[in-house]
Amino acid sequence: MKTLKNHIKLVFPSHSENEGLARLAVSGFLAAEGADVSVIAELKTAVSEGVTNAIVHGYRNTHGLVTLEIKLFDSGRAKILIKDKGAGIEDITKAMEPLFTTAPEEERAGLGFAIMQSFCDKLRVRSAPGKGTTLTLEKYIYKR
């Protein structure tokens, strides 16, 4: 980690159109830094999952701001933060179980966390009911 090489921060309202905008920001930032194409595809998917969760679950029946922050370190590690100030998660362990979803009637697959975990080197979830959720995704972005 250590020295910060580049950094962007994007704050946007929880409209579902912005899921695509978040993906564009991630792929644009990483491509400009010369990241590996398969890493870009994986992080794009992971960010799409995290941002969708903020919009769909965090701000269910309400609106708010989603923050997406990407930090790139000299070591080649990217740290991505996805933050909402919405509903929060009661039981994080349960929420992270593959196929678990609180919205089956909307055809949510319950695989968002599983995909984020499998496409990143590290995933951290901090959440408190009524306060919101912050995800921290980490991944080495160059060809190994």
Add this chain to the structure above:
Amino acid sequence: MLPTINYCAERRILSVFLKGELDHHNTRPIREQTDIAVTKYRPALLVLDFSGVTFMDSSGIGLVMGRYKRMHDMGADLLIANPTPPIERLIRLASVERIVRIVYTAHSGTVKE
């Protein structure tokens, strides 16, 4: 701009050519249009063709599983056709290929508007 689907129905096969980015935002209209076509044609086989899909996350998995349940309830079958490698990877990660078969057709990637 909302995505639209193209489809063709022949005998009792309905092929739906999905297009664009299958995320949460775009999946809803695609699902609605697909279901309208299914209600209209009552196919024995629904083919979801992914050759025009440029991005997919778990919303696409939800779409496939939802159509699978619907077709199953109608006594009909579902096939996934022509996913690109990243999409096939996601489908396998979700273990969807255990219940829905993936096929590749000769015209893969050459679907026109």
